[in-house]
Amino acid sequence: MKAGALIRLSWLAALALTAAPAAAATIEITIDKLVFSPATVEAKVGDTIEWVNKDVVAHTATVKGVWEVLIPPKKAASLTLKAAGAVDYFCRFHPNMKGHVNVAP
Amino acid sequence: MFTRYTAALAALLLVGAAPFARAADKPTDPQIAHIAYTAGVLDIEAAKQAIKTSKNKEVVAFAKDMERDHEAVNKQALDLVKKLKVKPEDNATSQALTKAAEEERAKLAKLKGAAFDKAYIENEVAYHKQVNGALETLLIPSASNAELKSLLETGLKIFQGHEQHAEHVAGMLK
Numbered sequence: 174m175k176a177g178a179l180i181r182l183s184w185l186a187a188l189a190l191t192a193a194p195a196a197a198a199t200i201e202i203t204i205d206k207l208v209f210s211p212a213t214v215e216a217k218v219g220d221t222i223e224w225v226n227k228d229v230v231a232h233t234a235t236v237k238g239v240w241e242v243l244i245p246p247k248k249a250a251s252l253t254l255k256a257a258g259a260v261d262y263f264c265r266f267h268p269n270m271k272g273h274v275n276v277a278p
Numbered sequence: 279m280f281t282r283y284t285a286a287l288a289a290l291l292l293v294g295a296a297p298f299a300r301a302a303d304k305p306t307d308p309q310i311a312h313i314a315y316t317a318g319v320l321d322i323e324a325a326k327q328a329i330k331t332s333k334n335k336e337v338v339a340f341a342k343d344m345e346r347d348h349e350a351v352n353k354q355a356l357d358l359v360k361k362l363k364v365k366p367e368d369n370a371t372s373q374a375l376t377k378a379a380e381e382e383r384a385k386l387a388k389l390k391g392a393a394f395d396k397a398y399i400e401n402e403v404a405y406h407k408q409v410n411g412a413l414e415t416l417l418i419p420s421a422s423n424a425e426l427k428s429l430l431e432t433g434l435k436i437f438q439g440h441e442q443h444a445e446h447v448a449g450m451l452k
Contacts, residue, residue, distance in 0.1 A: 206432045
């Protein structure tokens with residue numbers, strides 16, 4: 174193997190290594206007909222939750238006093254989880270919509 | 279023929295809990311589309327009055343939510359009736375709803391400040407309860423087109439959310 178190729182390889186290895194700790198997952202939650210699906214998700218600190226709203230009305234994912242994400246109609250919005258713990262969230266516009274996230278440290 | 283269920287709706291509007299499901303005559307799809315659309319328009323008008331009159335941040339925000347949601351649902355309803363080539367048909371129930379809403383608007387127009395806010399929100403709770411009851415027990419079971427039925431079912435979930443939201447705002451005003 175030529176030296177140039179080796180250097181390129183080591184570069185790739187370095188890239189893979191630096192990418193590994195940041196390989197936080199993105200968890201998708203669909204909103205369809207006022208239902209968060211899946212209703213409960215397992216995540217860890219650093220993961221991102223993306224809500225995909227298929228409805229014609231806007232929704233929120235709200236944990237009172239902690240965080241709120243506004244998800245416009247036919248759009249997606251996301252949030253990176255910063256704290257561990259189990260949280261119940263709801264839609265502030267339609268409080269009959271409820272979801273749950275378990276965030277592992 | 280539909281005086282029967284109109285009477286039932288009028289009773290529901292007055293006492294809030296009439297047995298809608300017992301109405302013998304079912305409204306047709308064009309009538310159902312008209313009733314559902316009208317109910318949305320009336321709540322948008324109520325919202326506009328509240329946005330103009332209220333100085334309460336929570337009440338104005340709620341009214342804007344109502345305006346936005348009902349406009350979105352009604353746009354979907356219009357798109358659907360166009361697609362299905364259904365012509366919404368005016369009927370005694372739509373007229374009874376409109377008349378009751380006009381009376382409520384006139385009543386609210388005489389109020390200001392906290393008295394207006396309280397009356398508007400309380401009426402929003404009652405209005406959504408009535409319309410949701412009608413959707414659940416009469417309009418959805420009577421709808422024959424599957425797409426219309428599905429739209430009404432989603433509408434019901436949205437409006438049940440509004441009812442809870444209105445109850446929450448009413449609780450904050452106390």
